[in-house]
Amino acid sequence: MADLKTNTAGILSPNPFWLASAPPTNTGDQIMRAFDAGWGGAVWKTLGQPIVNTWSRYGALDINGVKIMGLNNIELITDRPLEVNLREITEVKKRYPNHAVIVSLMVEANREAWHTIVKQAEDAGADGLELNFGCPHGMSERGMGAAVGQVPEYTQQITEWVKEVAKTPVLVKLTPNIADIRYAARAAKQGGGDGVSLINTINSIIGLDFDTLAPRPTVNGWGSHGGYCGPAVKPIALNMISQIGTDDETLGLPISGIGGVSSWQDAVEFIALGSTSVQVCTLVMHYGFRVIEDLCDGLSNYLDERNMTLDELRGVALPRIHHWKELDLNYVVNASINQEECIGCGLCYTACEDGAHQAIHSERRADGRTFVEVMPDACVGCNLCSLVCPVDNCITMIQIPTDYAPCSWEQHSAGTGTLAPRPQDKLYAQLATAKKEEAPAT
Numbered sequence: 488m489a490d491l492k493t494n495t496a497g498i499l500s501p502n503p504f505w506l507a508s509a510p511p512t513n514t515g516d517q518i519m520r521a522f523d524a525g526w527g528g529a530v531w532k533t534l535g536q537p538i539v540n541t542w543s544r545y546g547a548l549d550i551n552g553v554k555i556m557g558l559n560n561i562e563l564i565t566d567r568p569l570e571v572n573l574r575e576i577t578e579v580k581k582r583y584p585n586h587a588v589i590v591s592l593m594v595e596a597n598r599e600a601w602h603t604i605v606k607q608a609e610d611a612g613a614d615g616l617e618l619n620f621g622c623p624h625g626m627s628e629r630g631m632g633a634a635v636g637q638v639p640e641y642t643q644q645i646t647e648w649v650k651e652v653a654k655t656p657v658l659v660k661l662t663p664n665i666a667d668i669r670y671a672a673r674a675a676k677q678g679g680g681d682g683v684s685l686i687n688t689i690n691s692i693i694g695l696d697f698d699t700l701a702p703r704p705t706v707n708g709w710g711s712h713g714g715y716c717g718p719a720v721k722p723i724a725l726n727m728i729s730q731i732g733t734d735d736e737t738l739g740l741p742i743s744g745i746g747g748v749s750s751w752q753d754a755v756e757f758i759a760l761g762s763t764s765v766q767v768c769t770l771v772m773h774y775g776f777r778v779i780e781d782l783c784d785g786l787s788n789y790l791d792e793r794n795m796t797l798d799e800l801r802g803v804a805l806p807r808i809h810h811w812k813e814l815d816l817n818y819v820v821n822a823s824i825n826q827e828e829c830i831g832c833g834l835c836y837t838a839c840e841d842g843a844h845q846a847i848h849s850e851r852r853a854d855g856r857t858f859v860e861v862m863p864d865a866c867v868g869c870n871l872c873s874l875v876c877p878v879d880n881c882i883t884m885i886q887i888p889t890d891y892a893p894c895s896w897e898q899h900s901a902g903t904g905t906l907a908p909r910p911q912d913k914l915y916a917q918l919a920t921a922k923k924e925e926a927p928a929t
């Protein structure tokens with residue numbers, strides 16, 4: 488069993504899996520049950536000035552009967568009294584000294600208010616702090632959450648205030664509702680933040696109530712934009728994490744990765760792109776604390792099978808991320824259909840014909856079956872047919888060897904590389920000639 492112990496910016500946990508700050512970390516009782524189930528850490532539901540929540544708070548995006556592919560909420564920070572939360576933090580730390588208890592904080596942009604809440608959280612026993620500069624709804628209307636995270640100067644300023652008094656590591660939780668996440672991460676680092684957590688939720692309207700045409704979740708006939716999370720947001724989170732991991736100014740800044748983690752495979756991706764710990768919310772809201780067993784077992788087996796440590800996995804994918812202009816334009820692939828596996832559904836033909844490059848020939852055979860085959864001269868290797876094919880490994884993408892050395896757009900435009908002739912060149916040349924012949928004389 489691989490060693491999953493983790494050190495995120497100085498916060499130690501028995502494994503990299505933390506509950507994200509959200510309803511699963513509302514109370515000490517929940518967090519203690521989660522630790523018993525196997526979670527390595529928990530970020531307490533954000534503490535701040537007392538708030539009042541609406542009653543209707545969550546809306547979901549189901550796709551083709553699959554529930555909660557995306558989750559939307561208009562919930563604010565904790566609505567429990569501060570003293571109760573602080574007392575429970577102390578109790579949890581006393582009973583679980585080796586687990587990570589990180590306390591999420593959000594107060595108004597006032598230096599004294601930040602100093603006070605930092606001291607209260609640390610006196611209660613927090614192992615680390617997470618500054619919630621990400622909440623995109625409600626709190627942002629009051630100048631907090633994403634209203635801070637969207638302005639790098641505010642992010643830096645408040646992080647500096649916190650660092651003036653904090654004795655434990657400080658993670659700055661970033662909002663994805665921003666044009667370029669690197670500016671926010673740089674500001675967090677400039678302000679002295681020990682690491683960043685991302686992503687918080689994405690600003691969204693999940694859909695409408697079809698009776699009233701008000702946004703869901705509906706509150707007495709009205710709705711509001713809310714924060715979007717769950718499996719559907721993972722690709723956005725992965726990209727933002729990789730941007731921070733590859734930026735010269737934030738290289739090496741510890742990252743707690745969040746956003747749509749639903750399986751151990753997702754966790755592998757977050758870690759390979761540079762996360763040290765991985766936070767989870769929607770998966771637990773959907774299925775409960777016991778999902779941790781599969782997350783830990785899966786990650787541990789993956790590492791064992793590759794004879795790899797967690798530290799070796801971290802960031803291992805980053806050197807493979809490049810700018811488009813650096814990719815090899817002489818790398819040619821074609822779709823290849825395994826006729827033994829094909830069930831003749833015709834989905835690949837329709838997708839390629841209407842949505843791609845008209846490179847699949849389809850015909851009805853005498854036995855009534857649909858026969859499909861790829862026309863190599865027309866196929867541009869876009870992958871679409873293999874993505875729509877319902878049979879695993881029926882359509883594979885096969886590399887077509889070329890005598891040409893790799894050549895990127897950058898090399899081609901600098902005159903230092905040669906582009907191999909494309910299979911389509913002949914076809915495009917014919918089309919161009921035909922057009923010329925058809926064109927009326929001027």
Ligand SMILES: Cc1cc2nc3c(=O)[nH]c(=O)nc-3n(C[C@H](O)[C@H](O)[C@H](O)COP(=O)(O)O)c2cc1C
Binds near residue numbers: 591
């Ligand atoms: C109902 C709900 C309440 C949340 N409350 C908070 C919060 O108080 N503080 C915070 O930093 N993030 C909050 N979040 C955001 C989560 O911590 C997390 O960043 C987000 O849900 C993405 O993770 P996921 O895709 O695993 O759900 C909340 C999310 C949900 C769904």
Ligand code: SF4
Binds near residue numbers: 838839843873
């Ligand atoms: S890879 Fe793209 S172009 Fe080639 S056959 Fe499939 S869908 Fe058509």
Ligand code: SF4
Binds near residue numbers: 833836859875878882
């Ligand atoms: S989508 Fe797959 S199974 Fe269906 S016709 Fe194409 S190759 Fe055959």
